[in-house]
Amino acid sequence: MTPKKINNCALVLIVLIAFGVPLVVRSATYLHILILLYMYAYLTTSWNLVGGFAGVLPLGHAAFVGIGAYTSTILSLQYGVSPWLGMIIGGLLAAIVGVIIGKPTFKMRGAYFALATIAFGEGIRVLIENIDYLGPLNFNGPRGLQIPPLDTGLSRFMFEAKEPYYYIILVMLVAVLALTYFISRSKLGFYLNAGGEEPEAAMALGVNVARAKLIAMAMSCFLTALAGTFWAQLTLYIHPKSIISLDLSFEIAFIALIGGRGSIAGPVLGALLLRPVSDFSRIYFGDTVPGLHLIIFGVVLIVVMIYQPRGLQEPLTRAYNRLIHRFFGPQGSGRAA
């Protein structure tokens, strides 16, 4: 078999297995953990479009999760609009806000950009906490919005069981990964990478770096906001302090950095490491030694960064190649990515 075939087979196999998981895993808890894992992988992949490919470090993406969640929830609670439609509207709104905020901030360098996005994220949270009503729209200020679990079903984006959520977020994740894959091979991907690495050279080669970044930002914000709606429909409650929190913004970025920023696999790998660490350490230590789970989380962050500052994607790729090499012989192992 050629390396390409082996990889394609592995790809298909893995997608099939992922879709088969709910047939084996009946525990709603594990499904919930997997759903959150996929959701974080999805969020991070969306983040990666700017944070990875465009070479900046946005630390305020929770704001877009919030925009998505609030848009669809307000529309569905107060105007009966299906959350599916609200999801798209929220995405578009987030894209617009993203472009507006991206335009000035993309001119900034390194630390300034990171701090500006933090301030933007926190600013949006403070704004929502201060607004009870905006015209006819009820934001309910700091108290958040509850979605009554009344009519379930696909059209209302609300389900009794976990399986539908699982499949929705899995499809979203696969779609966003595929999208990232195609973007990375497209002109836009080339332009983003080039502009992220050497903006001056890229401009001389015909790349409108600012525009490429804004397009990426718009896409990233759009996709991020979709996950906001998903999250709102999953927990049926949105609360500015948690859905637009710094913690969320940080976690999205950390997953990417731990997994390997700018690579397609990175976000998924990062989520696979960090989510279980945070979930299981909270489950096992959260009650006995309060705070220990966050200490463990902190230690994992530090250790990974000391030993793999470029993220886990590179060593895991090597390990995968060795594995393929062992099972399929030398022709199976491709060159290093």
Added chain:
Amino acid sequence: MSFLEVEEINVFYGDVQVIFDLSLHVEEGEVVSIIGGNGAGKSTLLKTISCLLHPQSGQIRFENALLQNATPEEIVARGIVQVPEGRRLFSLMSVYDNLVVGAYNRRAAGSQEESLQQVYTMFPRLKERTSQIAMTLSGGEQQMVAIARGLMARPKLLMLDEPSLGLAPVLIKSIFKTIRAIADQGTTVLLVEQDVNHSLSLSDRGYVLEHGRIAMEGQAAHLLEDPHIKAAYLGL
């Protein structure tokens, strides 16, 4: 044993090998030039002697002591001082502060005032500019500060990385004159240059570096006459 002895070093930049089995020596009081085009490995060689890089194999000895795994600070403390390529001044600091930082190492710190006087004697212009911010100096003045800063460290061996880079011809001449004056005061000088004519004319010996290997070595006067050098490096 020589003053500085480099024995069969191999140096890598990441995965790329830049220097191959390179050996050279410098005797006390000499002026030695290393000439070669960009990418020949000249700067890498100096960085290796300064211990900013470490050779994968081979040894470097200075005054008979091995410089294995030493840090750049230890190298300076032992008396090897490098004036880096492109001057690398502390751009937002004054001329005075730049010079004083040069005397940071303990050996030089004690005689800071004395060194300062010497340096000002050598470069009177710097005395006029003592409180000016380095960034605002002209190119020639910046190169003076760079060399003066190196001298402030009281070097036994002064290594200069392309001091003529980016200077007008007339300035180049005076910089080389200064280097000769430094050597005449008893400091050993290791000079890395692309400007073959100037550098060899003031040197005792020279090495020609090509693709990370010593292609030729000998008395400076002989090298200047060598047809291969003329053909390859002087464009004649």
Added chain:
Amino acid sequence: MIFVLEDTINGILMGSIYGLTALGLTIIFGVLKVINFAHGSMLMVGMYVAYWAVALTGLHPYMALFVVVPVMFFFGYYVQDLIIKPIFKAEKEVREPITVIIVTTGIWYILDNLTLLLFGPDYRILQDNPLRGKMLEAGQMLISVPKLWGFCAAVVTAASVYVFFQKTRMGRAIRATSLDREAASLMGINQYKVYNIAFGIGTASAGIAAITLVPFFNVYPTVGVLFDIKGFIIVVLGGLGSIWGAIVGGIIIGLIESVAPQFMTATWTEAIVYGLFLLVLFVKPSGLFGVKYDW
């Protein structure tokens, strides 16, 4: 009118203390080119050290200076030496190693929760300290004495750090390293030792801020978070790396927080602060006192 004056004074005093809490952040950024996300936690550690130093010995709170400053200096020194330095070594080529941001965040989580484990979630305040509740009366105006001392501490600390950087051998070495790491190495300056010392100074200044806060502020494990984001905003307003910028940035925030609530509800002042912050970033990205030099 007297109200506005009173609020303005409080804003300046409290703001200078904010500036003091952010001073270390700006020092560390100036030298290491890294935002220390654990700075608030360092402040928290300083507050605990100060609290216990006073609570156990019965010293005057400001006498704790002699305990807190050295303890915090070496704490910062070794945190940088043992945890952050390896990353710098691994990422030598990178100018603003983003990985360090993650590591400092890891340190933040660890410090906050370790404190929770050790001392529990209780809120502590120094009960019978002589400064507690001390107010200066000027006509109808009331001015907090511990805050006034905080203002003095901020100015004195900033001035000392400034003079140290300008006039001492180590100070020059630190500035040289911040401008060109490699050239500084070639001058015999140990880059990592300079980083350790800069981190130590930054942390020690957080310790001084902690001492000025302890007489009137609660001490609890997550108290640092309150000052974290505030610190980021202050240092960017003042210009990353600028010592006086941090103090002025702090005073601006203090003034907004103190004066604005008299015209609106206090919750909106936060929004104003963020708005102003973004505005300054857009108009003058290098901050009010930042050098127009690309870090």
Added chain:
Amino acid sequence: MNMLEVKQLTKDFGGLRAIDSLDLTIGKQEILGLIGPNGAGKSTAFNCIAGVYAPTMGDVYFEGSRINGQKPWVLCKKGIARTFQIVKPFATKTVLYNVMVGSFANTNKRSEAKEKAMQILEFLQFADKKDIRAGNLTIGDRKRLEIARALATEPKLLLLDEVMAGLRPSEVDELVDMVRRLRQSGITIFVIEHIMRAIMALSDRIVVIHFGRKIAEGSPEKVASDENVIKAYLGGEYVVS
């Protein structure tokens, strides 16, 4: 019609006048050399033409139309490509990737971009290194990559900023040869160079600037014997002890 016409170009930085009323023209398929002592304003002139800086005064015409202050990426699409004095490769990407960024200027299709990039690499005898990461190239290859990327944008006018600096003589000869072949393929070339031997051999005409002003213009022989030029290079205004 001239390929490029620069009229009374002036550029100030703060109080400093980097270029002062510079006039020059380049005909179609010509090779024009621009020389001058360091700090004479050569790179600034390039940056004004390539759209990095907007000129303070004066006009730049490309194929007869005025292009003052247009952005670099716009000019690139119009047919002006340039290299950088300090090479700026996309270091983590392969040589092919680097060149494809350039070839995307005229297509949206990945396959076309790749084909074009391969053509260029083959033309420059560079194809064997297409999978090497740009960060791992030698300095000579980086310079070549710089040219390859610029060529991939299919320029009419190519601005070469000290592409020979730091190369060995044999490499310089190769490059001179290559630039000549480029001209034969129909590209107009404007070149800044420090290596006299190369620029003398290469240029149809040479313009010499000093302190932002044009001090001489003409054939290589004429310029080389010009008194002003010799004075500028050997100087006398700077006395160092």
Added chain:
Amino acid sequence: MALTWGKTLSRVLFTTVVGAALVLTAPLPTMAADDVVRVGNIIPLSGPSASVGEQGKFAREMAVEEINASGGIKALGGAKLKMLYADSESKPEKGVAEAERLINSEKVHVLTGCWNSAVTYPTSAVAERYGVPFIVPVSVADKITEQGFKTVFRIAAKDSWWTRDQFSFLKDMQEEFGTEIKTVAFVYENGDWGKGFAEQWIKLAEKTGYKVVLDEPYPSTATDLSPVVQKIRRARPDVLLLVSNAADAILLTNTMAEYRVSPKAIIGSGGGHADPSFLTATGKNAQYVFDIVEWETDINKAGAKEANEKYKTKYGQNLTGEAVDAYLAMYVLADALERAGSLDREKIRIALSETRYTDGQGMIVGYDAVEFDQSGQNKYASPVMVQINDIGKGMERITVWPKNARRSGYEPVFPMP
């Protein structure tokens, strides 16, 4: 190139599966056995409300130790209560996730929690969906029991009752001491809880005819509350009503003392004012502050003193209203389990809904019984007012209202001198 990207993608998904496999083979928490009653408790054990979470945990532990030591649930053959704690970190989404886990993986029979109304609210929806009885010791937002849920049972009073009692108290004091009250000021944390109280206050003030001179939310993350205190000082209200978390309650009280703000009365709303740290951290500054709570150490009820002594020796602090509600909740649960005689969640739910718990070790609260109405609200729950004062033994919290619960021999100080 195509090859590389394709491979990367497949690698991603390959690792996804390996990771998923790892997750699934991770050691599972032990599955439910029949001889224990598994009680899931979601409380904030880390993060900003960790202090309250800890109190709730201590109180639950003490109650469960007592219940188990005295033979467990007899109707279930002496089954012991087994406590499972989950940390919400005060975050709604964590609370929801933990509820899912406790219900599905840990197979808990009953849930309790979550203190933060913002967490309890969405979590109660999860419990309702799975039909798991959900005992809410404290979380005062009205809406928690107004969702039409069958599984929610709240021990504590809800905020409309708390605010109602605060105003009744004011009226009574006004009459008792002949002090006229004209103006009130509301200062509260800008959150679910504070906003909820403020809404009720405004209505009550309108009804009572008080003039509202200040209605001020503040961020509980504020580092300097003197601007808010200045506003209070300048508004000169007769009565100041507060809703504060611990850190800001302490800061506010101390700052008010600094600025010599002394209205006729300052009334807290539990929470931060009831935190054990509050008294130690404010000292004299808290003197004469009134607070509304569900319970106080000096309550005139059999067993209350003993329970407090036991708690104090065990955990080094006094029982608080928050803690007592949690303590009581465990006894209410035990009582329901005895009557249900089954571990079936529905049966437990029915038993809970039929609760009438009047005496027993857990009944150390001021009122007479625990009985839930249709919505799951404890009908009898009623707060008391305490005043913080030093009557010779340092600052302590002294019950003053309703009058029949007032500590004998204590004369409330009203208005504040």
